[in-house]
Amino acid sequence: MSEEKKHSSAPPKEGATEGKPDAPTFEQVSSCVHCGICLESCPTYKELRVEMDSPRGRIYLMKGILQERLAPTETVLAHLDQCLDCRACETACPSGVPYSQILEKTRQVLEPQRPHGLIVRLLRWFLFRKLLPNRGVQAFVFKLLWMQQALGLAALGRRLGRAGLLPGKLGALAAQAPAIPFRSFRQATKDAWHPKMGVRFFPARGEAKRRVALFTGCLADQLFAGVNEATVRVLTENGCEVEVLTTESCCGALHIHNGERDAAKELARANVAAFAARPVDAILTNAAGCSAELRHYGELLDHDPAAEAFGRKIRDITEFLVEIAWTPPGGVLSGKVAYDEPCHLLHAQKISAPPKAVLQAIPGIECVPLDDADACCGSAGLYSVTQPELSKKVLARKIDAIRRSGADTVVTGNPGCIMQIRYGLKEAGLPVKVFHPVELLAESYSRNETAQKAEGS
Numbered sequence: 001m002s003e004e005k006k007h008s009s010a011p012p013k014e015g016a017t018e019g020k021p022d023a024p025t026f027e028q029v030s031s032c033v034h035c036g037i038c039l040e041s042c043p044t045y046k047e048l049r050v051e052m053d054s055p056r057g058r059i060y061l062m063k064g065i066l067q068e069r070l071a072p073t074e075t076v077l078a079h080l081d082q083c084l085d086c087r088a089c090e091t092a093c094p095s096g097v098p099y100s101q102i103l104e105k106t107r108q109v110l111e112p113q114r115p116h117g118l119i120v121r122l123l124r125w126f127l128f129r130k131l132l133p134n135r136g137v138q139a140f141v142f143k144l145l146w147m148q149q150a151l152g153l154a155a156l157g158r159r160l161g162r163a164g165l166l167p168g169k170l171g172a173l174a175a176q177a178p179a180i181p182f183r184s185f186r187q188a189t190k191d192a193w194h195p196k197m198g199v200r201f202f203p204a205r206g207e208a209k210r211r212v213a214l215f216t217g218c219l220a221d222q223l224f225a226g227v228n229e230a231t232v233r234v235l236t237e238n239g240c241e242v243e244v245l246t247t248e249s250c251c252g253a254l255h256i257h258n259g260e261r262d263a264a265k266e267l268a269r270a271n272v273a274a275f276a277a278r279p280v281d282a283i284l285t286n287a288a289g290c291s292a293e294l295r296h297y298g299e300l301l302d303h304d305p306a307a308e309a310f311g312r313k314i315r316d317i318t319e320f321l322v323e324i325a326w327t328p329p330g331g332v333l334s335g336k337v338a339y340d341e342p343c344h345l346l347h348a349q350k351i352s353a354p355p356k357a358v359l360q361a362i363p364g365i366e367c368v369p370l371d372d373a374d375a376c377c378g379s380a381g382l383y384s385v386t387q388p389e390l391s392k393k394v395l396a397r398k399i400d401a402i403r404r405s406g407a408d409t410v411v412t413g414n415p416g417c418i419m420q421i422r423y424g425l426k427e428a429g430l431p432v433k434v435f436h437p438v439e440l441l442a443e444s445y446s447r448n449e450t451a452q453k454a455e456g457s
């Protein structure tokens with residue numbers, strides 16, 4: 001059955017989406033000139049070879065929906081849902097089509113029309129309205145997850161999930177379940193609380209030159225305590241006093257990618273107000289998915305001046321180090337290291353050189369090239385759970401490239417990518433470690449300190 005509505009022959013209507021808050025503009029959906037240059041950069045098109053699973057095809061579908069020429073049928077929604085929102089097409093596009101904005105705003109417009117069942121509605125409500133915005137709920141849930149991991153239930157779930165013995169998305173979720181640390185970064189650093197300042201405070205090692213805030217993230221704070229600790233170590237080594245705010249909220253990235261833009265705005269307003277109250281030179285993140293959203297709060301909040309000012313302070317940790325003419329670490333490490341470019345660092349923020357520069361400054365490691373380092377790993381927020389089959393196919397290309405590189409370590413700057421690549425390597429039986437760049441930097445600083453102490457004793 002054709003997806004076109006009866007009145008499909010009508011000319012495009014410029015104002016069809018007017019009145020729908022946050023819908024893409026006519027100019028945005030019309031900016032694609034159908035040249036097709038982006039197609040071979042699209043991971044889903046490369047896998048499926050279907051025009052409607054390419055950026056050009058999806059823009060055609062979204063324009064049709066927004067102009068009310070196409071109905072958002074199950075088939076049409078499936079093509080849109082299979083998009084990773086990786087933004088590789090934006091980098092490839094010579095016409096500057098703002099693909100991600102078109103997709104995310106269309107998802108917001110479509111969300112109320114989706115025929116979710118009760119369970120999906122409950123899960124979405126819990127994830128977007130209860131878990132992500134609330135650190136207390138996160139602490140409770142992750143403690144439960146740690147306990148079931150300690151009892152061996154997570155390992156059992158992984159085995160059942162891999163064997164296909166759990167239903168639907170639950171199987172994908174169980175199979176990919178990452179290791180849960182006993183304590184989050186915030187739980188591990190309660191002693192750093194500074195009652196006068198009302199923040200956790202980490203003094204600079206040596207002369208203090210700058211004051212910065214670390215945006216710890218919410219799920220990243222729970223799952224990647226070590227990465228946040230390493231980030232603090234690297235910053236304090238480089239003359240930074242580091243603040244961690246209790247009032248920091250979730251960045252809203254998962255909300256935006258999943259049609260919950262209004263909830264994301266609430267979180268953005270809370271973050272803008274919280275950080276505006278602190279006298280910091282920069283707000284740093286080690287999660288590309290977070291910084292990509294935080295940097296664009298101005299656009300999200302209709303160019304509110306405070307949100308624009310907040311966005312100007314956002315820096316990825318490696319970008320910041322290069323900007324302040326950092327002091328590279330002196331401790332010698334070893335191994336062949338391949339760098340994987342997180343989509344939301346490369347395509348959403350155009351940051352590519354700084355992570356490579358900081359890695360190359362570490363003594364002893366050999367940086368080896370990774371084929372298609374700029375290609376998505378298939379993680380993409382909730383994508384590996386909502387689209388497990390396609391996610392695995394995209395991941396398989398990444399794992400093959402890592403195998404060919406001969407690396408014994410892969411480094412990437414986004415928690416979701418770290419989890420996804422670890423999962424893929426484990427499934428493939430490849431003994432390759434996966435780290436965030438700051439973890440190697442912190443290790444090198446620590447080794448240098450240990451060597452200096454040994455020399456002095």
Ligand code: SF4
Pocket residue numbers: 041042043044045053054055058082083084085086087088089090099
């Ligand atoms: S965002 Fe990624 S998956 Fe989606 S159309 Fe663009 S390149 Fe393809």
Ligand code: SF4
Pocket residue numbers: 031032033034035036037038039055056089092093094095096097
């Ligand atoms: S999104 Fe850009 S590159 Fe892709 S078909 Fe449209 S104009 Fe061409």
